[in-house]
Amino acid sequence: MAEKKATAKKATETKAAAAKKTTTVKKAAAPKAAEKAVLAVNAENAGFKAGDVYQALAAEGKALTVKEIAKAAKISEEETLLGLGWLFKEGKLANDGEKVTLA
Numbered sequence: 001m002a003e004k005k006a007t008a009k010k011a012t013e014t015k016a017a018a019a020k021k022t023t024t025v026k027k028a029a030a031p032k033a034a035e036k037a038v039l040a041v042n043a044e045n046a047g048f049k050a051g052d053v054y055q056a057l058a059a060e061g062k063a064l065t066v067k068e069i070a071k072a073a074k075i076s077e078e079e080t081l082l083g084l085g086w087l088f089k090e091g092k093l094a095n096d097g098e099k100v101t102l103a
Contacts, residue, residue: 037076039076039078039079039082041082045082046082046083046085046086047086049075049079049080049082049083049086050082050083050084050086050087050090051083052073052074052075052079052083053069053073053075053080053083053084053087054083054087054092054102055073056069056072056073057069057072057093057100057101057102058102059072060072062101063096063099063100063101064099064100064101065098065099065100066080066081066084066100069084069100084100091103
């Protein structure tokens with residue numbers, strides 16, 4: 001009878017030890033596609049993005065799409081649009097419907 005108790009106690013201790021060894025690793029959730037970086041829309045930021053866009057267009061020397069400008073300037077498409085708006089307002093750009101070039 002003492003052997004049964006000892007065996008039962010040992011089994012319980014083994015289960016408890018196994019439970020302690022098992023750890024749950026929680027990974028941080030990947031950002032959702034809907035979550036994007038916040039773009040600060042102010043005169044200073046718009047001016048800097050306009051400079052990036054202008055330099056990219058001047059370097060290419062030809063008409064580019066918004067996507068091509070963003071890639072050349074190494075900024076997001078939203079930032080590209082912000083810079084384009086600034087440059088259009090100043091009359092620095094020409095548009096043929098699909099592509100943009102320096103005026």
